[in-house]
Amino acid sequence: MKQCLPLLVIVSLFFVDCSKNSTGPDIPVLSDILLEENVTVNPSGYAPLTAMINIETQVSVTIRIEVMGKDEHSGIYHAIEGHRTMHEIPVLGLYANSKNIVRLTFYSNNWKEIGSKEYSVETEALSPDMPQVEIDVANLSQMAEGWTFVSYFGFEKGGTANPQRPFIFDVNGDIRWYLDFSNHPVLGSLFYDDGMERLQNGNLYFGDGSSDKIYEINMFGDILNSWDMPGYGFHHEVTEKPDGNFIATVNKLGADTIEDYLIEIDRESNEITTVWDLNVSLQYSRRTFTNNDEDWFHANAVEYSEDDDCIIVSGRTQGVVKLTRENEVVWIMSPHRGWATSGRGEDLNQYLLQPLDSEGNLIKSINVMDGFYNHTDFEWNWYQHAPQLMPNGNIMLFDNGDNRNYRNTGPYSRAVEYEVNESDMTIQQIWQYGKERGGETYSRIVSDVDYDPGSGHVFFSPGAVHNSSTYGKVVEVDYLSGDVLFEATITPPAPLFIITFHRTERMKIYAN
Structure with a gap:
C-alpha cells in the first residue's frame, strides 16, 4: 500500500542573534x-x-514556537515545556500551499531570552476532498x-467513500490542520461516526467502526x-471517564438487534468491566x-454522570434515558x-419525566405529554443527539426535530437545556436556541451542541443541513444574551450521504 513519505527540509531564514553585549x-x-x-514536513x-x-x-534551553498567521487573530504561540539540549518541536497550524514562517525563540534556564530564528x-x-x-x-x-x-465525514466520489478526515x-x-489516512495500513477505511475528542492527556481518541x-x-x-472490544462492534460514540476508562456504544456480535448495548473498557487491562443491555x-x-425491528433504539451518544x-x-428513536451501573432505569426523557x-417486566411509565411550565407547574395536557403538541414553555426532544451534563446539573442536547409532533412540525432543530428533578421526576425547559432559525439550521440527523x-x-x-445545497454550520451563541458571536458554514464538495459532520469542538490546536 502506497504511503506518503515525509518531506525533509533543512532551511533557516532571518537569523536573529542576541549578542553577549546586549x-x-x-x-x-x-x-x-x-x-x-532540521525541519521535516508532515513527518507521519x-x-x-x-x-x-x-x-x-x-546548553539546556526552553523554546517558544510561533507560527505566523495572516493577522493578529490567526497566529499560533506555544511554549515547549522543559529545559533540555535535544528538542523535537511539533509544528501545528500551517497554511496549505504556502511558505509558512515559523519562529523559534530560545530562553536560558533563568528565562532570559537568548535569541530567535525563523x-x-x-x-x-x-x-x-476538503470542504469550503x-x-x-x-x-x-x-x-x-x-x-x-470538525469531525468531517469525508467525501464521496464515484460511490466510494474515502476515510473520514477531521480538520x-x-x-x-x-x-x-487535518488528517488524511487514505494510505494508512490500519485506518485506511476509518469510520469514526461521532468523531474525535480530546483525551485528558491532550491526545485525540475515537472509535473506529x-x-x-x-x-x-x-x-x-x-x-x-x-x-x-471482543464480542462487540463499535458504532457512534466512545467517551472517556474521569478515571480514564472508556464507555462505548456497541453492537453485540451475533445478536438479532444492533446499536442497543454499551460497554465499559478498563483503560489499563483492556477488559470489559460493565455491559448495559x-x-x-x-x-x-x-x-x-420507528418500525425497524433490528435498529430499534439507535444509541447515538453516551454521557457519564460522575x-x-x-x-x-x-437513543435516536426512543429518547434519552439515565441508567445505573446495574442497568436499572433512573428516568426517561421522551x-x-x-x-x-x-425486558425484565418492569413498568417503565413510572420513570417518565413529567413536564413543567416556566412557573414550575405540571403540564397536564395528555397531548403535550404524548408529544402531539408543544406547550408554550415546553417541547420534547425529538431524535436528539449529544446530551451534555452542564455544571449546574442540567442537561443540554441537540434536539434534531425530525418527525416533531409526529408530523415534522417546523421543521427546525434546537440546542435545548432541561432541568431534571429526580426526586419529583419532573423536567423543565430552561433555555433554547435554533427554533428561530428554521430550515436554515435544521438537521434531522447527526449534529452536536456544547456548552x-x-x-x-x-x-x-447542525451537521447535515439539506436545503438547496448540503452543508453544516457551527454557531457560537452567548448563553445570556442569545447573540451570535461566531458562525461558519462548511460546504463539502460531495457529502457522504447528506452528512457534512457529526460533531465539532472549540479547542486550542496545542493541548498543553
Missing part, C-alpha cells in the same frame, strides 16, 4: 549553541499541515478561545494506543418512532406515548 555576560550567543537542526505522512523541527543545542516551511495544496469554510459572523473580541475542530479551521475560515477498536493518536496521526432495561417493542456513577444514553414494560462553562457560550452545530 544580553549580559551570562547569556550565550544563539549561533554558538545551535549544533544541529498523515498530517499534511504539520512539521517537526529537530534541534540540538549546546524557518520557512513549505506545504502542498489541500486535498480536493465560509465565515458568516466573527465577533473576535467576544468569541471563546481556540479554533474549530481544524481558524477564525478566517482557513483549514490549518471498520476495525472495532478505540484508538489514541497524537496530532500527527500516529497511533499511540488501541483498545479491543438495553433490551433488558428498556422496551424493545416500543415502535412510537456524581452518581450513572450513564445518560441518547414523549410518553407508547411506553409499557421493560462551554469558561466562556458561557453554546456551540450549536
Whole structure:
C-alpha cells in the first residue's frame, strides 16, 4: 500500500542573534549553541499541515514556537515545556500551499531570552476532498478561545467513500490542520461516526467502526494506543471517564438487534468491566418512532454522570434515558406515548419525566405529554443527539426535530437545556436556541451542541443541513444574551450521504 513519505527540509531564514553585549555576560550567543537542526514536513505522512523541527543545542534551553498567521487573530504561540539540549518541536497550524514562517525563540534556564530564528516551511495544496469554510459572523473580541475542530465525514466520489478526515479551521475560515489516512495500513477505511475528542492527556481518541477498536493518536496521526472490544462492534460514540476508562456504544456480535448495548473498557487491562443491555432495561417493542425491528433504539451518544456513577444514553428513536451501573432505569426523557414494560417486566411509565411550565407547574395536557403538541414553555426532544451534563446539573442536547409532533412540525432543530428533578421526576425547559432559525439550521440527523462553562457560550452545530445545497454550520451563541458571536458554514464538495459532520469542538490546536 502506497504511503506518503515525509518531506525533509533543512532551511533557516532571518537569523536573529542576541549578542553577549546586549544580553549580559551570562547569556550565550544563539549561533554558538545551535549544533544541529532540521525541519521535516508532515513527518507521519498523515498530517499534511504539520512539521517537526529537530534541534540540538549546546546548553539546556526552553523554546517558544510561533507560527505566523495572516493577522493578529490567526497566529499560533506555544511554549515547549522543559529545559533540555535535544528538542523535537511539533509544528501545528500551517497554511496549505504556502511558505509558512515559523519562529523559534530560545530562553536560558533563568528565562532570559537568548535569541530567535525563523524557518520557512513549505506545504502542498489541500486535498480536493476538503470542504469550503465560509465565515458568516466573527465577533473576535467576544468569541471563546481556540479554533474549530470538525469531525468531517469525508467525501464521496464515484460511490466510494474515502476515510473520514477531521480538520481544524481558524477564525478566517482557513483549514490549518487535518488528517488524511487514505494510505494508512490500519485506518485506511476509518469510520469514526461521532468523531474525535480530546483525551485528558491532550491526545485525540475515537472509535473506529471498520476495525472495532478505540484508538489514541497524537496530532500527527500516529497511533499511540488501541483498545479491543471482543464480542462487540463499535458504532457512534466512545467517551472517556474521569478515571480514564472508556464507555462505548456497541453492537453485540451475533445478536438479532444492533446499536442497543454499551460497554465499559478498563483503560489499563483492556477488559470489559460493565455491559448495559438495553433490551433488558428498556422496551424493545416500543415502535412510537420507528418500525425497524433490528435498529430499534439507535444509541447515538453516551454521557457519564460522575456524581452518581450513572450513564445518560441518547437513543435516536426512543429518547434519552439515565441508567445505573446495574442497568436499572433512573428516568426517561421522551414523549410518553407508547411506553409499557421493560425486558425484565418492569413498568417503565413510572420513570417518565413529567413536564413543567416556566412557573414550575405540571403540564397536564395528555397531548403535550404524548408529544402531539408543544406547550408554550415546553417541547420534547425529538431524535436528539449529544446530551451534555452542564455544571449546574442540567442537561443540554441537540434536539434534531425530525418527525416533531409526529408530523415534522417546523421543521427546525434546537440546542435545548432541561432541568431534571429526580426526586419529583419532573423536567423543565430552561433555555433554547435554533427554533428561530428554521430550515436554515435544521438537521434531522447527526449534529452536536456544547456548552462551554469558561466562556458561557453554546456551540450549536447542525451537521447535515439539506436545503438547496448540503452543508453544516457551527454557531457560537452567548448563553445570556442569545447573540451570535461566531458562525461558519462548511460546504463539502460531495457529502457522504447528506452528512457534512457529526460533531465539532472549540479547542486550542496545542493541548498543553
